[in-house]
Amino acid sequence: MGKRLQSKYKINRRLGENLWGRPKSPINRREYGPGQHGQRRKKPTDFGIQLSAKQKLKGYYGNIGEKQFRRYFDTATNRKGDTGENLIELLERRLDAVIYRAKFVPTVFAARQFVNHGHVTVNGKRVTIPSYTLRDGDVVQVREKSREIPMVLEATSSAERDVPDYVEVDNSKMSVKFVRGPKLADVPYPVQMEPKLVIEYYSR
Known part of the structure; x- marks a missing residue:
């Protein structure tokens, strides 16, 4: 719990986006990541893009733990229909x-x-x-x-x-x-969420 609370102030800057659309977000002042190397810009790899999409979705819902998030993905995969849409619906049912x-x-x-x-x-x-x-x-x-x-x-x-x-x-x-249960298009995310990239990440 403590670790999650401490990290929430850095999530936006680490991902480079105002995840919750809040006016007080630090990304509104500094768009680069936290730390002394935060201003370095590298071209992201496919893996990096997929990882970022996963971290963004996890972070949005309060920095869900990896094990729990993976269980959501597995449940979404085992359900009928589009896995990405299923994943979003499961998260919104929390x-x-x-x-x-x-x-x-x-x-x-x-x-x-x-x-x-x-x-x-x-x-x-x-x-x-x-x-x-x-x-x-x-x-x-x-x-x-x-x-x-x-x-x-x-x-x-x-x-x-x-x-x-x-x-x-x-x-x-x-x-x-x-x-x-909502579809991806129904959810009022302030930033673009890409569950398909999350699926690609776990399907590697």
């Missing part, structure tokens, strides 16, 4: 991702911590696992005693992000219904 999409918290890292600390319920039962997979029709709700947390109040009133149409938010009840 409980912390839906909390973030509903704008109950300002960042994906805050979403993970919010779930860990027991602030949400799924279909009326408290869930503290950020990677919990939601099904179509599941209703996630912020617990009543957690609704006045300043971070939550600030996030819900922010105009920084839009809520996608595959979740339905009821701000009066502080709840969100997961309507359906």
Whole structure:
């Protein structure tokens, strides 16, 4: 947990993109990577491009661990349909991702911590696992005693992000219904995600 929290400030600069589209991102000030060698520019190899696509997708969802991310890929591969689309859908079904999409918290890292600390319920039962997979029709709700947390109040009133149409938010009840699994085109990524390159990376 600590390692993930420490690394989040460097993820944007390391990848050279404003992953979450936030105005305070360090990439807005310095486009080169962190460290003394960050300004060196090398032409990326095919492997480097594929690796970057994987790191970008992992980083966006709160710097998911490699083992867990690989399990998502394996599950996506074993499902019918396009593997890349399946991978995106699995990631968007994460409980912390839906909390973030509903704008109950300002960042994906805050979403993970919010779930860990027991602030949400799924279909009326408290869930503290950020990677919990939601099904179509599941209703996630912020617990009543957690609704006045300043971070939550600030996030819900922010105009920084839009809520996608595959979740339905009821701000009066502080709840969100997961309507359906999205396609890549449905997900409001601030940067271009390339799941096909992630598939190529794991298929080497």
